[in-house]
Amino acid sequence: MAHSYKQSRQNARSIDRNKQLFLEQQKSSPRQxxxxxxxxxxxxxxxxxxxxxxxAVARTNSTQTASGNPSATITSGYGSLNYPxxxxxxxxxxxxPPIDPGWFSALADTPAAIASTIAxxxxxxxxxxxxxxxxxxxxxxxxxxxxxxxxxxxxNDHWVVSVLNxxxxxxxxxxxxxxxxxxxxxxxxxxxxxxxxxxxxLAFPYTSSAxxxxxxxxxxxxxxMPNSQAELVFFPINPSFRNLNSPTHLWSGGGxxxxxxxxxxxxxxxxxxxxxxxxxxxxxxxxxxxxGRP
Amino acid sequence: MLFxxxxxxxxxxxxxxxxxxxxxxxxxxxxxxxxxxxxxxxTQIPNCYPCYSFYGSYTPWMNTATSDWFEQQSNWxxxxxxxxxxxxxxIYWGNNGGNSTTPGWDNSQSAIFNRxxxxxxxxxxxxxxxxxxxxxxxxxFGTDPHSIAYGAWYETPVSTGSQPYYFHNWIxxxxxxxxxxxxxxxxxxxxxxxxxxxxxxxxxxxxxxxxSGFYASSDPSxxxxxxxxxxxxxxxxxxxxQARDGHYYYNTTQEEVWSISNWTTLTKFWGQGYxxxxxxxxxxxxxxxxxxxxxxxxxxxxxxxxxxIEQDRIPNNTYSYDYAIDENGHLAPHN
Numbered sequence: 001m002a003h004s005y006k007q008s009r010q011n012a013r014s015i016d017r018n019k020q021l022f023l024e025q026q027k028s029s030p031r032q033x034x035x036x037x038x039x040x041x042x043x044x045x046x047x048x049x050x051x052x053x054x055x056a057v058a059r060t061n062s063t064q065t066a067s068g069n070p071s072a073t074i075t076s077g078y079g080s081l082n083y084p085x086x087x088x089x090x091x092x093x094x095x096x097p098p099i100d101p102g103w104f105s106a107l108a109d110t111p112a113a114i115a116s117t118i119a120x121x122x123x124x125x126x127x128x129x130x131x132x133x134x135x136x137x138x139x140x141x142x143x144x145x146x147x148x149x150x151x152x153x154x155x156n157d158h159w160v161v162s163v164l165n166x167x168x169x170x171x172x173x174x175x176x177x178x179x180x181x182x183x184x185x186x187x188x189x190x191x192x193x194x195x196x197x198x199x200x201x202l203a204f205p206y207t208s209s210a211x212x213x214x215x216x217x218x219x220x221x222x223x224x225m226p227n228s229q230a231e232l233v234f235f236p237i238n239p240s241f242r243n244l245n246s247p248t249h250l251w252s253g254g255g256x257x258x259x260x261x262x263x264x265x266x267x268x269x270x271x272x273x274x275x276x277x278x279x280x281x282x283x284x285x286x287x288x289x290x291x292g293r294p
Numbered sequence: 295m296l297f298x299x300x301x302x303x304x305x306x307x308x309x310x311x312x313x314x315x316x317x318x319x320x321x322x323x324x325x326x327x328x329x330x331x332x333x334x335x336x337t338q339i340p341n342c343y344p345c346y347s348f349y350g351s352y353t354p355w356m357n358t359a360t361s362d363w364f365e366q367q368s369n370w371x372x373x374x375x376x377x378x379x380x381x382x383x384x385i386y387w388g389n390n391g392g393n394s395t396t397p398g399w400d401n402s403q404s405a406i407f408n409r410x411x412x413x414x415x416x417x418x419x420x421x422x423x424x425x426x427x428x429x430x431x432x433x434x435f436g437t438d439p440h441s442i443a444y445g446a447w448y449e450t451p452v453s454t455g456s457q458p459y460y461f462h463n464w465i466x467x468x469x470x471x472x473x474x475x476x477x478x479x480x481x482x483x484x485x486x487x488x489x490x491x492x493x494x495x496x497x498x499x500x501x502x503x504x505x506s507g508f509y510a511s512s513d514p515s516x517x518x519x520x521x522x523x524x525x526x527x528x529x530x531x532x533x534x535x536q537a538r539d540g541h542y543y544y545n546t547t548q549e550e551v552w553s554i555s556n557w558t559t560l561t562k563f564w565g566q567g568y569x570x571x572x573x574x575x576x577x578x579x580x581x582x583x584x585x586x587x588x589x590x591x592x593x594x595x596x597x598x599x600x601x602x603i604e605q606d607r608i609p610n611n612t613y614s615y616d617y618a619i620d621e622n623g624h625l626a627p628h629n
Contacts, residue, residue, distance in 0.1 A: 074455075074458055074486060074609065075607075076607065077484060077486070077607060078476075078479035078480075078485075078515065078517070079479070079480070079485075079486060079487075079604070079605075079606035079608070079623075080606070080607040080608065080623055081607075081608050081612065081613070081619075081623050081624075082622070082623045082624060083607075083622075083623040084476075084621065084623060085464065085466070085476035085477075085479065085621050085622070085623060086472065086475045086476035086477075086479050086517065086621070087475065087479070087517030087518055088475055088517075089468050089469065089471065089472030089475060089476075090472065090476070090621050090622055091621075091622050096469075096471050096475050097520070098471075099471060099554050099555050099558065100520065101553070102522065102553070121342075122342040122343065122344060122345065123346065123509075123522065123523070125342035126346040126347070126509060126522070127346075127348075127551070130348050130353075151559055151560070151565075152555065152559075153555075153560060173546070173547070186553070186555070187522070187553050188552075188556060189523075189550055189551060189552045189553065189556060190523075190550065190551040191535075191545070191546050191547030191549075191551075192547050192548070192549040192550065192551075193547060194533055194535060196533065196534040197534050197547070198534075199535070239561060239562075241541075241543065242497055242501070242543045242562060243500065243572075245573070245574075249541065249543075252540065252541065254542075256542070257542070257546060260542055260546055293561060294560075294561065
């Protein structure tokens with residue numbers, strides 16, 4: 001009997017030891033706890049992202065059902081009959097939000113500072129991937145002349161700069177409105193320069209001030225006024241310029257946009273002269289300036 | 295039990311943390327998932343804030359579509375636009391189950407013009423005066439919006455359930471800004487047109503552009519996007535940016551991106567609506583007066599409004615290209 005009691009006591013201690021050993025083995029180390037948590041996070045994220053992926057594909061495919069009556073498979077939406085074409089400003093809708101010109105600060109107005117400001121701007125960085133430019137030339141200031149239109153594009157100066165791709169070719173040209181008074185700039189336009197465009201090999205502006213001075217001398221027998229500098233300018237052009245039935249459309253001197261400016265030089269006789277993109281020298285009365293709204 | 299409890303605590307903690315992370319996840323940061331038949335909306339994550347992504351036509355195909363530009367006659371901007379839309383749509387079709395990337399007929403600008411000259415008459419007659427095209431409903435000096443809508447429909451692939459090619463003249467009687475917001479919905483993931491380009495009449499009707507997309511804060515086809523700029527293609531210029539007559543009346547480059555501010559304020563674009571008093575772009579004058587103004591509450595058909603030709607969700611067997619649609623998706627007022 002004592003033997004059986006002892007045996008049972010030994011068995012109980014053995015069970016306790018085994019139990020203890022088992023429990024020791026099942027205790028997780030801190031590393032195992034962290035690993036479990038990470039695995040749980042990963043599993044949940046995978047489930048959620050997978051659901052998102054599936055629902056995105058399903059939504060994208062929602063109008064792509066094939067075969068059958070074409071009209072029956074076209075889901076309604078913008079561009080449907082009796083459905084507003086957009087989300088604002090139409091009957092029963094709230095007004096569209098006002099246009100945000102996207103002004104950004106331009107505190108320093110040297111070409112180098114402006115280049116840096118442009119390179120940091122949202123629009124410049126937003127378009128970079130699409131148009132693959134990697135660097136800028138030196139920006140050029142184009143002054144607005146006869147600027148009393150009430151339209152920001154015409155009434156402010158502009159900074160215009162060509163941009164280069166990784167091969168060193170010009171691939172585009174940016175135009176920014178420059179509000180000098182308020183030290184700010186806003187995107188105006190971006191033109192794509194293609195490889196076959198002669199301007200792909202040139203930095204803007206495409207005619208130098210030295211060439212403009214030389215043309216003044218040759219065509220008008222005039223030097224520029226000492227201590228004066230040539231300026232790039234543009235002006236609000238007479239809208240008849242775009243009417244092919246109007247003689248105004250024959251104007252070839254340019255100056256109608258900041259990307260197509262003309263040079264303004266003060267002659268030694270004190271008069272202003274304009275050297276056009278057609279390499280001809282004009283006076284102010286030659287320019288087809290808009291009299292009313294351009 | 296201790297085993298289960300220790301594992302369970304870590305697991306529960308992980309799940310809670312994961313759900314918390316998901317709440318802050320912005321789906322806008324994910325690349326857009328594109329079905330095989332809805333391609334070439336390009337999105338990226340640029341280094342900027344706020345950022346504007348491009349939503350629109352695939353540029354390499356646009357380059358092919360405009361490769362025969364500039365317009366071969368001075369009043370063929372509509373013809374050149376039809377050809378660009380045609381080329382682009384056929385390339386799309388051929389890359390998405392179709393058996394060809396080009397139409398099986400002469401699709402030169404002159405061939406297109408000839409078809410517009412001799413076919414496409416509206417059920418209410420043809421216009422008189424101007425270019426005297428059979429497909430015009432007015433005395434336009436070139437192609438009027440009805441003619442362009444007909445040409446776009448005729449020249450593009452036959453519609454199927456999965457790839458409809460329905461075109462209409464859209465007439466926006468609201469404002470330049472609202473009309474611009476409205477046309478922006480043609481670009482993005484949720485369009486029936488797969489980001490195909492559209493034609494927009496500008497400068498009061500003197501000229502028309504191809505619009506191939508927008509830079510926006512989010513997908514315009516979903517509504518609510520903040521638009522930054524509009525991508526335009528000028529048929530007056532060729533792919534070397536040479537002007538047809540050496541003069542740059544509109545764009546300086548064939549493809550030019552304009553700020554929305556400039557697009558809606560400069561009279562050479564949508565700073566003015568259609569101008570039927572400019573001597574070149576009159577109102578319709580068909581003999582059966584279908585679209586000949588005046589109409590109750592709306593004195594004009596095109597005059598002062600913003601006019602486009604767009605691909606849309608209105609089947610040809612419901613209302614054909616003969617019918618103009620307004621900004622509310624309603625038939626344009628008519629007699």
